[in-house]
Amino acid sequence: MLPQPNPSAPTPPEPVAFAGCGVVTALGAGTEPLQRALDANTGGLTARPQLACRGYQSVVAGFVPEAFFDSARAAHPAHADARAFLLAAEAIQQAERHAGAWLGTVPPERRGLVLATTKADIEALENLLAGRPCSPAARRHVQPARLAADLAAGARVRGPVQCVSVACVSGLLAIQQGARLIQRGQADLVYVAGVDLVSHFVLAGFSTLKSLEPDGCRPFDRARAGLTLGEGAGAVVLARPGLCGGAGVFLSGWGSSNDANHLTGPSRDGSGLALAITRALAAAAAAPESIDYIHVHGTGTPYNDAMESLAIRAVFGRRVPPFSSTKGILGHTLGAAGVIETIVCLLAFQARRLPGTPRLRERDPSVPDALLAAPQPAPALRRVLKINCGFAGTNAALLLEHP
Amino acid sequence: MNHAPAILAASFLGPEGQGNHRTGLRPWPAPLDAALAQGDLGQFHWSTLFASDPARFARMDLMSRFGLAAVELLGAGLETWPAERRDRAGVCVETGAGSLAADVSFLHTPRASLFTYTLPSTVLGEICIHYRLRGPMLCLMTGAASTPGSVQEAVQWLERGEAGACLCLRCEVADAPTTAKLPEFPRADWHAAALLLGRPDAGQWSRPLEIDSIVPLCRSVLGSAGRATHGEHRHPDRWL
Numbered sequence: 001m002l003p004q005p006n007p008s009a010p011t012p013p014e015p016v017a018f019a020g021c022g023v024v025t026a027l028g029a030g031t032e033p034l035q036r037a038l039d040a041n042t043g044g045l046t047a048r049p050q051l052a053c054r055g056y057q058s059v060v061a062g063f064v065p066e067a068f069f070d071s072a073r074a075a076h077p078a079h080a081d082a083r084a085f086l087l088a089a090e091a092i093q094q095a096e097r098h099a100g101a102w103l104g105t106v107p108p109e110r111r112g113l114v115l116a117t118t119k120a121d122i123e124a125l126e127n128l129l130a131g132r133p134c135s136p137a138a139r140r141h142v143q144p145a146r147l148a149a150d151l152a153a154g155a156r157v158r159g160p161v162q163c164v165s166v167a168c169v170s171g172l173l174a175i176q177q178g179a180r181l182i183q184r185g186q187a188d189l190v191y192v193a194g195v196d197l198v199s200h201f202v203l204a205g206f207s208t209l210k211s212l213e214p215d216g217c218r219p220f221d222r223a224r225a226g227l228t229l230g231e232g233a234g235a236v237v238l239a240r241p242g243l244c245g246g247a248g249v250f251l252s253g254w255g256s257s258n259d260a261n262h263l264t265g266p267s268r269d270g271s272g273l274a275l276a277i278t279r280a281l282a283a284a285a286a287a288p289e290s291i292d293y294i295h296v297h298g299t300g301t302p303y304n305d306a307m308e309s310l311a312i313r314a315v316f317g318r319r320v321p322p323f324s325s326t327k328g329i330l331g332h333t334l335g336a337a338g339v340i341e342t343i344v345c346l347l348a349f350q351a352r353r354l355p356g357t358p359r360l361r362e363r364d365p366s367v368p369d370a371l372l373a374a375p376q377p378a379p380a381l382r383r384v385l386k387i388n389c390g391f392a393g394t395n396a397a398l399l400l401e402h403p
Numbered sequence: 404m405n406h407a408p409a410i411l412a413a414s415f416l417g418p419e420g421q422g423n424h425r426t427g428l429r430p431w432p433a434p435l436d437a438a439l440a441q442g443d444l445g446q447f448h449w450s451t452l453f454a455s456d457p458a459r460f461a462r463m464d465l466m467s468r469f470g471l472a473a474v475e476l477l478g479a480g481l482e483t484w485p486a487e488r489r490d491r492a493g494v495c496v497e498t499g500a501g502s503l504a505a506d507v508s509f510l511h512t513p514r515a516s517l518f519t520y521t522l523p524s525t526v527l528g529e530i531c532i533h534y535r536l537r538g539p540m541l542c543l544m545t546g547a548a549s550t551p552g553s554v555q556e557a558v559q560w561l562e563r564g565e566a567g568a569c570l571c572l573r574c575e576v577a578d579a580p581t582t583a584k585l586p587e588f589p590r591a592d593w594h595a596a597a598l599l600l601g602r603p604d605a606g607q608w609s610r611p612l613e614i615d616s617i618v619p620l621c622r623s624v625l626g627s628a629g630r631a632t633h634g635e636h637r638h639p640d641r642w643l
Contacts, residue, residue: 118522119506119521122506125506125507125510126510128585129507129510129511129584129585142503143499143501143544143546144501144544144546145499145544145545145546146546148544149546160551162543162551163543163544163545163546164541164542164543164544165501165522165523165524165542165543165544166524166527166540166541166542167522167524167525173540173541177541180556180559184559186551201506201509201510201521204509204513204518205509205513205518205521206518208513208514208515208518209515209518210515255539256539256540257537257538257539257540258494258527258528258531258536258537258538258540259531259537260489260531260532260534260535260536260537261532262532263519263525263528263529263532264519272537275490275537279539279565390524391519391522391524391525391528392522392524392525392527392528392529392531393528393531393532394524394527394528394540
């Protein structure tokens with residue numbers, strides 16, 4: 001049975017179905033290694049000591065294994081150095097296979113694609129400016145919209161194509177956009193992909209901000225000291241429920257907001273994120289007490305985790321549902337985080353098990369005690385809230401529902 | 404009264420000058436005009452368009468400076484809006500070059516203050532901080548076959564009740580040093596164009612703008628909507 005739209009909302013939305021997903025992360029390609037890591041509550045972050053000479057604050061990150069790129073280059077020789085393309089194309093292909101044969105019945109003109117990324121192929125820009133070799137494909141992908149266009153061409157998309165870049169909420173906003181395109185009638189299915197790389201650019205950048213945890217992040221830990229970067233790609237297929245069988249997980253609401261406070265630091269009171277959450281709940285006509293689980297942003301920085309704690313207390317009061325962060329497995333995948341972490345939520349529905357918070361040793365006392373340190377069974381999982389926050393005071397929330 | 408969404412204000416800054424829907428295009432004062440025409444965008448000072456120094460203006464990257472200036476040039480009085488209205492004011496940015504100029508500068512000289520601006524959405528944050536806007540937001544990277552654009556998104560936000568008003572901003576700022584370092588990138592004139600979309604009311608915003616009057620100013624942000632038939636008033640929902 002489909003979730004019912006709220007007739008008293010300004011414009012009752014038609015729920016959109018998640019019809020397929022694919023992912024490439026520090027654990028490799030596919031959702032199976034990701035699920036194993038979620039079950040084990042560990043894995044993914046590694047150190048690359050060879051980077052120590054570059055002066056970064058940390059050489060620990062969620063690096064995608066080189067073995068993936070070795071096989072991906074064989075399949076896409078013209079894109080051998082275009083790592084962002086290789087990651088996103090693989091994730092999209094996985095999502096297509098996962099969606100099933102019905103997808104082939106949707107004509108290209110009725111397919112759309114929305115890409116989420118903060119820096120696209122920033123490595124190509126590094127190479128160009130340093131006078132190092134750079135393929136024409138990688139050079140094109142310095143411009144994020146061209147990366148989106150090439151991915152769309154590979155997926156036989158001739159409908160609307162968008163590229164969203166709003167810091168670390170890019171992924172959730174891209175999913176919102178994909179759903180909007182379907183609800184407006186501009187597409188029947190939309191691939192939503194998110195991709196970002198651990199590059200010299202971002203390692204240097206976050207090092208200048210001194211926001212990296214040298215030994216790996218510990219979200220919501222009493223001793224947390226910073227975030228850990230990650231790279232990867234995630235892709236979901238959004239579709240009209242009537243196309244893909246009408247069963248499964250749906251996107252029933254969303255919301256976004258701006259803190260209007262500071263460019264890099266979250267608001268001290270969490271009110272901006274609380275506003276985004278409230279908007280998502282209102283769009284789905286969902287009461288706070290109906291939420292079964294929250295997958296939070298949980299970067300491991302002192303300020304972000306404190307702000308999120310305030311925000312969820314503000315919305316949920318004394319009845320904070322179980323929540324966790326999985327950045328201790330994957331790192332912070334920046335523009336891809338929203339899509340990859342939404343896939344983590346989809347896996348939670350599938351496995352009927354909530355992920356824990358890897359690398360947590362001792363919960364910060366100011367954090368609600370509903371924080372899950374370890375995975376927890378969830379046989380009746382129905383509504384999941386996914387939230388992310390980003391630079392420039394951005395906040396976004398999605399409500400996922402399995403009727 | 405429940406009017407359909409419409410364009411209520413428009414503004415533009417570019418090499419040829421600056422202006423809004425009331426003033427039309429006005430040339431830059433000398434000697435700023437020569438500097439801007441040659442892509443020496445660092446010569447732009449806040450006093451050219453702002454009554455007082457916006458916080459951190461000198462530390463902002465070029466995209467944020469010109470994006471903020473385009474919004475200020477609308478003359479919408481955003482800073483006087485009641486809090487409830489600003490809570491529901493959205494911002495939708497579209498850009499092709501994005502933060503390219505800041506990216507190149509950062510790779511040359513990594514600094515924390517510059518890293519903040521190596522995201523195309525930072526201009527959105529500066530606008531929201533300056534005017535205390537807390538509504539929905541989006542930044543679209545445009546280029547090959549990117550549709551729909553910011554105006555179409557804003558109209559949908561308004562019609563669905565996700566926002567009460569919306570700023571649409573097109574910002575392309577790649578200065579001469581940046582384009583010199585990347586000769587294979589297409590060179591486009593720098594510019595910023597802004598629109599305020601909302602529902603006409605009984606007060607200041609009672610008269611929506613006729614699209615033909617603002618196409619010369621704001622063609623880049625109007626996108627496909629800019630292909631207006633001469634003399635025909637276009638309603639936003641008929642552009643889609």
